[in-house]
Amino acid sequence: xxxxxxxxxxxxxxxxxxxxxxxxxxxxxxxxxxxxxxxxxxxxxxxxxxxxxxxxxxxxxxxxxxxxxxxxxxxxxxxxxxxxxxxxxxxxxxxxxxxxxxxxxxxxxxxxxxxxxxxxxxxxxxxxxxxxxxxxxxxxxxxxxxxxxxxxxxxxxxxxxxxxxxxxxxxxxxxxxxxxxxxxxxxxxxxxxxxxxxxxxxxxxxxxxxxxxxxxxxxxxxxxxxxxxxxxxxxxxxx
Numbered sequence: 001x002x003x004x005x006x007x008x009x010x011x012x013x014x015x016x017x018x019x020x021x022x023x024x025x026x027x028x029x030x031x032x033x034x035x036x037x038x039x040x041x042x043x044x045x046x047x048x049x050x051x052x053x054x055x056x057x058x059x060x061x062x063x064x065x066x067x068x069x070x071x072x073x074x075x076x077x078x079x080x081x082x083x084x085x086x087x088x089x090x091x092x093x094x095x096x097x098x099x100x101x102x103x104x105x106x107x108x109x110x111x112x113x114x115x116x117x118x119x120x121x122x123x124x125x126x127x128x129x130x131x132x133x134x135x136x137x138x139x140x141x142x143x144x145x146x147x148x149x150x151x152x153x154x155x156x157x158x159x160x161x162x163x164x165x166x167x168x169x170x171x172x173x174x175x176x177x178x179x180x181x182x183x184x185x186x187x188x189x190x191x192x193x194x195x196x197x198x199x200x201x202x203x204x205x206x207x208x209x210x211x212x213x214x215x216x217x218x219x220x221x222x223x224x225x226x227x228x229x230x231x232x233x234x235x236x237x238x239x
Contacts, residue, residue, distance in 0.1 A: 018224075025229055026050070026059045027067045028099050032079045034071030049177055052195040077101060084110050085127035088119045088218050089211040093127040093234045095199055100227040109225050117218035131199040131232060134159070135177035137170040138194030139184060144168050147184070154183035167193050171200075201234035212237075 029050050037044035041051050054064060080103055084096040100106040114121050139147070144161045147168050151158055156179045158172040172180050174197050181192065207215055215235060222231045 021224070021226075022057055023059055023063050024226070026054050026057065027063050028079065029229060030054065030064060030067035031071050031077075032081075032099055034068055039068050039071045045178060049195075049197055052177075052181065052192070053197075056192060056195050082106060083124070083128070084121060085124065086114050086119050086121045087127070088215050088233070088235075090207045090215075091205050092207065092215055093130055093201070093205075094119065094219070094222070095127055095131060095230075095232040096222055096228055097230040097232075098225075098227045099229050102227075106225075106227040109227065110222065113218065113221040113225060117221050118214045119218050128199070130203070130234065131201050133174045134198055134200045135170075135172045135174050135180065136194055136196045136198055136200075137172070137177070137180050137184070137192055138167045139170075139189050139192050140167050142168055142189070150187040151180065151183055154179070154186065156180055156183045169194065198230070199232040201232075204234050204236035206236050 030047070033044065033047040033050045037047060039047070041048035051064065079099045079101050082098045082100060082103065084098070084107075086094050086096070088094055096110055098106050098110070111121050113119075142150075144163050147170060148161050151161075151170070156172075156176060158170050158176060158180065160171040162169050162171070170180055177195075177197060181195070184192075219231055219233065222228055
């Protein structure tokens with residue numbers, strides 16, 4: 001399961017280089033989640049997931065508060081959730097999730113990013129069938145056995161528990177996200193290094209060395225688009 005964690009590490013590394021862009025995207029995601037329910041994470045589970053993710057990216061409280069305040073106000077700005085699927089070099093598969101207030105703009109930008117960087121867009125379902133939705137929770141300070149004991153005691157079923165890069169990573173069904181966190185909090189865990197609802201590939205591909213720069217350029221081009229929230233892929237970069 002280490003390769004799964006690597007994909008998340010790649011995304012988390014983005015915050016060091018593109019902090020302001022990451023924060024702006026969280027602002028939109030928080031606003032949308034709050035507008036679709038109550039702006040209270042205790043009664044709005046989707047909002048709570050976004051806020052838990054935001055903590056792992058150190059999103060400032062001011063940005064979170066601004067997005068929640070906007071959601072409480074009279075703003076009539078609406079966003080649509082979109083998913084694009086496509087292919088990169090050497091059989092690589094890519095899923096792009098976006099939040100947009102202009103569907104035509106986003107579709108054109110995503111298509112251009114694929115076309116200009118050696119990829120091509122696929123139809124809906126052409127890639128996603130090779131990925132599984134999952135909750136991924138990471139923590140430090142406990143062993144896998146200790147985490148397993150906590151979750152068994154709390155009667156929370158998970159897919160797998162692994163130790164990766166000094167952290168314990170719990171893989172679970174998406175609807176177990178809150179249950180896993182609450183069980184661990186009940187056992188004294190106060191901070192999570194990872195809190196993601198993600199798409200994990202069922203199998204990975206290793207690119208030929210000469211294809212890696214082009215693939216990385218494609219992923220960068222997609223992630224740099226303002227409307228793109230997440231990019232998932234099935235490439236194993238190794239250690």
